[in-house]
Amino acid sequence: MTKKYSNTKATLAMAKASFRSILRSPSAVVFSLAFPLIFILVFGFIGGGGVSVDVGVDKGSDSQNPIYQALKSSKIVHLVEDETESEMKSNLDKGRIDAIINIQKQATRPPFIVNVRYTKASLEKGNIVKSVLNNILYEANRTPDAPPPVAELRESTVEARVYKTIDFILPGQLGFSLLSSGVFGTAFVFLSLRMTLVIKRFFATPVKRYSIVLGEAIARIVFSLLGALFIILIGYYFFGFTLIHGFVTVLEMLFLSALGLIVFMGFGFVVSGIAKNESSVPPIANIITLPQFLLSGTFFSITAFPTWLQPISRALPLTYLNDALRQVAFEGATLMDVSHQVLILLIWGIIIYAVAVKTFKWE
């Protein structure tokens, strides 16, 4: 042996081989890219790229004021002005319009009074109208000749930002893509390498066990992060996905993605150890992925679930990955701000890798 044996070189050779193999494996590409993109596409079009609310303008309303002008120029608010008072009232009752406003000018201070009627038929969108109005009044009250701002109008900017469907769907899809790639991908690869004696053949070379695992992990992480980046960019450029701090937000999302993927790969190692053959991988892997797919806020916020179900949701790792991704992307949270979610993911990681060490089989 003239040269010293390099474990790094062996690990990188593994990573390169594995990465090539993943790229050529149809299921990996479908699960990691096509699947989430289809969901994003579907929901992106359903959501129409953003929320909009219909606000009826009362016939007696004053239109020569800054508040009306601001509403008119808002992209979220669609003003309905061509309906009679009774039509408007009936549409409000049915929730076809989300609110009716009536702005009155008066001689005393404040110079304008904004009367808003909401409807129980569309409470959620009413809340959007409310926050848009709060925002507009806040801006209006800031002008020097207007009266001092009223306390309850002080809405934070975050609350008034448009929360688009994509802002909810994309992190959920990204999280789920990482979950399936981590669990299914890892489980299939290690099971098939074991069953076809590829690993045994590797053991006849000087390669260390950790090099095999690490090489596989590096390949999967690189592949999944490229996939995540692709999904984020498609979301950003085609569906207006919100990235508050731009590039920094992308990096933070990728960091969270890598962390989530490493935890999910732990599940994959466990599945590969438990499964007897390739056909027993999907049922076992589905037991892990399906509940998280449904209960971890991939499609709906977990607050929409009945209260008895919520504790289950709050026990699942994907819930925390999704939550952290959304907070970082939409609310501009830093990684420190989501340290609670990161901590829970880390705890999951420790537990699952402890189980993986017990159940993983080399031969």
Place this chain on the structure above:
Amino acid sequence: MSKAIITVENLIKKYDSFTAVNNISFEVFEGEIFGLLGPNGAGKTTTLEIMETLRDKTSGKVIIHDFDLDKSPDAIKHIIGVQLQAAGYYPNLNLSELIELFSGLYGISVQPMELLAKVALTDKAKARYKELSGGQKQRFSIATTLINQPKIIFLDEPTTGLDPQARRNLWDLILEIRNAGTTIVLTTHYMDEAEVLCDRVAFIDAGKIIGIDTPDKFIDNLVASGFERKKQVKQANLEDVFINLTGKEWRED
């Protein structure tokens, strides 16, 4: 007599109550082709895999090229090449990529085409392993054992399942490798193959070695003992020695 490159002494391998290898000792000389012969389940593969560092032994001593298996298995891995019975290769990679992977695992750099040329597979460099024919698969397997320019290669039933042409083609390859200076240890169920290839053979049955010698010597001894074939073609062939020694005509695995 030439120098021993492998020394196995009192090797025992037990699985719970079953003894797969029962106190065997033998030597393999540098530059020879050494055959391990015996019925299925006799302990050939187990013995091979212990020497290949792939399986723990229960007791005994194994020295390979002056390296003690107990002390320096990693050093042994560097100087041996291994072909497993029915092993697959990393999925979705072509032959030259597989060679690249293995050379990475050995920490050396190899020209995949040069290696493939040795086994006449250059035109299959971009093919996947599973697309190869049986004979091509075995030739590729043997190519992967040569990546690290080993002193010794281990071949476990290299010709099983091949047609006669592919088998003879592989014999030529094995002889070429030996003529280039590599010691070869192989197992086979074909006595004609052992007779053509092996300088010496060991018969193993029920975990014990029941004879080690050159094929010629075995045959001569059997003939000298008064053995006669029912149908006279030749006095005897090695297959007769096999059946005579093990005393069993057919065994299921």
